[in-house]
Amino acid sequence: MLKFIFLALYVVLMLGIGFVSMKKASTLQDFFLGGRKMGPWVSAFAYGTTYFSAVIFIGYAGKIGWGFGPSAVWIGVGNALVGSLLAWVVLAKKTRDMTHRLNASTMPEFFEKRYDSKALKVFSALIIFIFLVPYSASVYAGLSYLFTSIFGFDYVYCMLFMAILTAIYLVLGGYVATVMTDFIQGIIMIGGVVLMIFYVVMNPAVGGLTEGISRLSQIPEEGAQLVSVFGGGKWLSLLSLIVLTSLGSWGLPQMIHKFYAIKDEKSISKATIVSTCFAMLIGCGAYLAGSFGRLYFDNKIPMLNGKDNFDIIMPELLKMALPEVMLSIILLLILSASMSTLASIVLTSSSAIAMDLVKGYMFPNMKNEKIMMLMKILCLVFIAFSFIVAYKPNAILVLMSFSWGTVAGSFIGPFLFGLYWKGTTKLGAWLGMIGGFGTSITLAVVYNMDAGKAPLFGMIAMLVSIITVPVVSLITPKLSHSHVAEVFNTKISKSNEVGLDM
Numbered sequence: 001m002l003k004f005i006f007l008a009l010y011v012v013l014m015l016g017i018g019f020v021s022m023k024k025a026s027t028l029q030d031f032f033l034g035g036r037k038m039g040p041w042v043s044a045f046a047y048g049t050t051y052f053s054a055v056i057f058i059g060y061a062g063k064i065g066w067g068f069g070p071s072a073v074w075i076g077v078g079n080a081l082v083g084s085l086l087a088w089v090v091l092a093k094k095t096r097d098m099t100h101r102l103n104a105s106t107m108p109e110f111f112e113k114r115y116d117s118k119a120l121k122v123f124s125a126l127i128i129f130i131f132l133v134p135y136s137a138s139v140y141a142g143l144s145y146l147f148t149s150i151f152g153f154d155y156v157y158c159m160l161f162m163a164i165l166t167a168i169y170l171v172l173g174g175y176v177a178t179v180m181t182d183f184i185q186g187i188i189m190i191g192g193v194v195l196m197i198f199y200v201v202m203n204p205a206v207g208g209l210t211e212g213i214s215r216l217s218q219i220p221e222e223g224a225q226l227v228s229v230f231g232g233g234k235w236l237s238l239l240s241l242i243v244l245t246s247l248g249s250w251g252l253p254q255m256i257h258k259f260y261a262i263k264d265e266k267s268i269s270k271a272t273i274v275s276t277c278f279a280m281l282i283g284c285g286a287y288l289a290g291s292f293g294r295l296y297f298d299n300k301i302p303m304l305n306g307k308d309n310f311d312i313i314m315p316e317l318l319k320m321a322l323p324e325v326m327l328s329i330i331l332l333l334i335l336s337a338s339m340s341t342l343a344s345i346v347l348t349s350s351s352a353i354a355m356d357l358v359k360g361y362m363f364p365n366m367k368n369e370k371i372m373m374l375m376k377i378l379c380l381v382f383i384a385f386s387f388i389v390a391y392k393p394n395a396i397l398v399l400m401s402f403s404w405g406t407v408a409g410s411f412i413g414p415f416l417f418g419l420y421w422k423g424t425t426k427l428g429a430w431l432g433m434i435g436g437f438g439t440s441i442t443l444a445v446v447y448n449m450d451a452g453k454a455p456l457f458g459m460i461a462m463l464v465s466i467i468t469v470p471v472v473s474l475i476t477p478k479l480s481h482s483h484v485a486e487v488f489n490t491k492i493s494k495s496n497e498v499g500l501d502m
Contacts, residue, residue: 017180065291440458
């Protein structure tokens with residue numbers, strides 16, 4: 001009964017936020033960017049909760065923790081220092097300033113105005129649509145295992161529940177509802193991770209942090225590698241995971257979107273600290289808990305339907321380690337992480353179609369009111385599509401393993417150099433985007449869509465993009481002086497709108 005009470009309170013809270021946010025999302029700018037007036041706390045939590053979903057708590061923490069042991073925590077450290085701290089320091093102010101100057105609301109629109117290329121906007125919007133929407137289906141899958149394990153419901157009903165709840169508050173309040181719910185969800189995630197670490201590590205199966213590491217070291221054949229400082233013989237795989245999940249956030253439109261909407265430079269400084277601390281706790285906590293999975297299962301991978309299944313490691317581990325009341329809180333943790341990520345991905349994907357393709361290319365004179373209505377409809381369509389893909393596994397699901405690396409590899413070079421280097425050329429941006437995209441897809445095809453190699457392919461794709469953009473820009477025609485001056489020198493107009501000051 002307690003589990004259902006917690007869940008009911010959570011649902012009421014999320015729906016309440018959606019209805020309250022309706023008044024703050026009356027225009028297209030409000031619906032998609034919150035009027036560009038988001039305060040530091042809500043911006044930081046929006047960034048952090050979008051960063052971490054059920055994928056890390058259920059899939060990554062269980063599988064990577066099993067394979068690397070405590071050295072998997074380095075991924076969480078990388079997420080905090082590179083994916084959060086450096087991302088905010090290097091990208092936030094520049095992104096906010098330039099998107100204000102260019103009046104760009106999406107990443108594809110930024111590419112169009114920065115490089116004077118409508119075709120570049122269309123191509124980048126298609127990449128977002130093709131690779132981000134299928135990725136959202138993995139969010140459902142990660143949550144369903146835990147929901148089914150705790151409540152005993154069929155996983156289909158679990159996915160349907162999350163889809164309907166996310167759709168309601170997202171369509172009602174847009175980005176404003178998303179950041180407000182992210183703030184609440186972030187608090188739940190912090191409390192849940194602290195409890196999870198305590199109960200998992202202090203359980204007799206582990207016996208405390210020092211004893212747990214000692215027990216891992218005694219595992220036959222693999223013990224020495226599991227307690228090595230940096231992955232032992234698997235150091236390259238660990239490094240590729242760190243680069244993909246940390247540097248990759250620099251090229252993901254759903255993450256960069258948070259910088260567009262933040263209120264001012266003062267807010268950026270505060271948000272940087274909050275976001276980094278949040279990522280350090282959530283990332284390191286998830287991988288630390290997962291690193292002791294072998295001790296709970298006697299070094300035997302748990303099986304589902306007669307096959308080894310890493311995705312059930314964390315759900316079963318949590319059931320063994322936590323009392324029922326605490327398990328209910330952890331369920332809300334996973335639910336919060338999943339819904340926040342799903343909402344951000346869907347909002348970004350719907351904007352790629354409504355704002356970048358429909359208004360930005362096919363019907364440039366369409367009124368903003370109609371575009372906002374189209375975005376709401378597309379949000380519903382994309383949530384439903386993600387649900388269908390997750391419910392009936394097919395070839396589209398294979399794209400999930402490569403979506404993060406493909407999108408980040410396509411965008412990171414053109415976006416990063418577009419912010420900082422006036423000499424970045426249109427052809428440099430094109431070849432950087434095509435190079436990163438083509439590298440990821442080509443490697444995936446050559447290696448028969450081997451999901452285990454996806455992090456390495458993503459890392460290579462990002463490096464190709466980052467190297468290609470400056471090299472090509474040095475030997476290709478520059479953009480006109482007037483265009484570059486407009487992009488970098490126009491002053492930002494001030495607004496008197498009141499935003500969320502949390």
